[in-house]
Amino acid sequence: MRTLFLIALAAGLAAPALAADPATPARAPHAGWARPDFAKIRAQHVDDVALLLGLRADQRPALEAFLSAIEPHHGFREGGMRPPEGATPPSADEGTLARLDRMSAHLDRRDADAKQKIDATRKFYTSLTPDQQHRFDALDRLHHHAMGERMGMRGGRQGHGHGGHGGKDMPPPPQN
Numbered sequence: 400m401r402t403l404f405l406i407a408l409a410a411g412l413a414a415p416a417l418a419a420d421p422a423t424p425a426r427a428p429h430a431g432w433a434r435p436d437f438a439k440i441r442a443q444h445v446d447d448v449a450l451l452l453g454l455r456a457d458q459r460p461a462l463e464a465f466l467s468a469i470e471p472h473h474g475f476r477e478g479g480m481r482p483p484e485g486a487t488p489p490s491a492d493e494g495t496l497a498r499l500d501r502m503s504a505h506l507d508r509r510d511a512d513a514k515q516k517i518d519a520t521r522k523f524y525t526s527l528t529p530d531q532q533h534r535f536d537a538l539d540r541l542h543h544h545a546m547g548e549r550m551g552m553r554g555g556r557q558g559h560g561h562g563g564h565g566g567k568d569m570p571p572p573p574q575n
């Protein structure tokens with residue numbers, strides 16, 4: 400599951416660039432500002448990942464299939480996130496059981512999406528050479544170290560008073 404976010408690290412792009420919805424109308428550009436060309440950004444992103452992994456030309460279709468499989472299936476739009484495909488909005492008179500059913504359906508969709516991403520990652524990873532797998536693993540480790548720093552994590556635990564190895568609430572390790 401950790402490798403699902405590898406691609407964001409590899410090219411240094413934010414997820415909204417990958418999740419851009421071409422059906423969303425462009426807002427009027429600000430003076431001197433042009434809407435980014437998301438297709439161009441994604442193409443550069445694919446090139447960067449291929450370069451970092453040392454992929455051969457014949458491996459490019461597998462990379463593109465992998466990236467397509469792990470992209471978010473719903474993107475940003477004006478006013479917030481678009482509801483997931485098949486989601487039903489809550490009604491004003493929704494009871495507890497209906498709300499729980501809606502929550503359960505949401506978890507089922509999320510779990511199915513995560514499983515699909517895991518399967519796509521596994522398929523792509525096994526298509527790589529041992530050296531390419533080593534590079535993929537290294538990028539994954541770098542990404543998770545960077546994500547932990549951004550999210551305030553220390554030693555694998557979030558920093559909301561939990562401490563963790565080396566956290567501010569933890570005593571120093573024992574001296575041997």
